[in-house]
Amino acid sequence: MQQFTIKPEDPDDWWEVEALYDLCFAPGREALSSYRLRDDVPPVEGLSLVARDGEGILAGAIRFWPVHVGTFDALLLGPVAVHPTHQGEGLGGFLIHEGLQAGLTRGWERVMLVGDAPYYSRFGFARLTGVEMPPPTNPERVLGAELALDAWTDVKGPVTRWDR
Numbered sequence: 166m167q168q169f170t171i172k173p174e175d176p177d178d179w180w181e182v183e184a185l186y187d188l189c190f191a192p193g194r195e196a197l198s199s200y201r202l203r204d205d206v207p208p209v210e211g212l213s214l215v216a217r218d219g220e221g222i223l224a225g226a227i228r229f230w231p232v233h234v235g236t237f238d239a240l241l242l243g244p245v246a247v248h249p250t251h252q253g254e255g256l257g258g259f260l261i262h263e264g265l266q267a268g269l270t271r272g273w274e275r276v277m278l279v280g281d282a283p284y285y286s287r288f289g290f291a292r293l294t295g296v297e298m299p300p301p302t303n304p305e306r307v308l309g310a311e312l313a314l315d316a317w318t319d320v321k322g323p324v325t326r327w328d329r
Contacts, residue, residue: 168219169256265289274316279298
């Protein structure tokens, strides 16, 4: 893999990251229900990461958002994107791994996302039952990973916007 510089996203990166997400995802991505959980809520400081290549060009990005699941706190991972010129180099997986490790270091116990189970299972994600994302989310795509032992045990209920 090519050398990348990984650092926490800062406010100056915001629009460049948004442009990367626009490039990598279908038009209308912000209409997804997970975006309603992010509206007017800042990403968790220090967990959202950017990767730049040797020329300083944005190659990838990942964001984490705080949410509530029932009465519990969780991280909502997403989006994660890699510029098409760097896809297949392992950068997305590296960003996920680094982001999860940073979440653990900062005391978070659980992470969730809406995504493709075959891809995310290699990072410890599995289908969550009883965790209700706002409609019209396919329940089969609601996945979670534990950063602490048994962190998802008995965690059920609606996923709601962060209110702290």
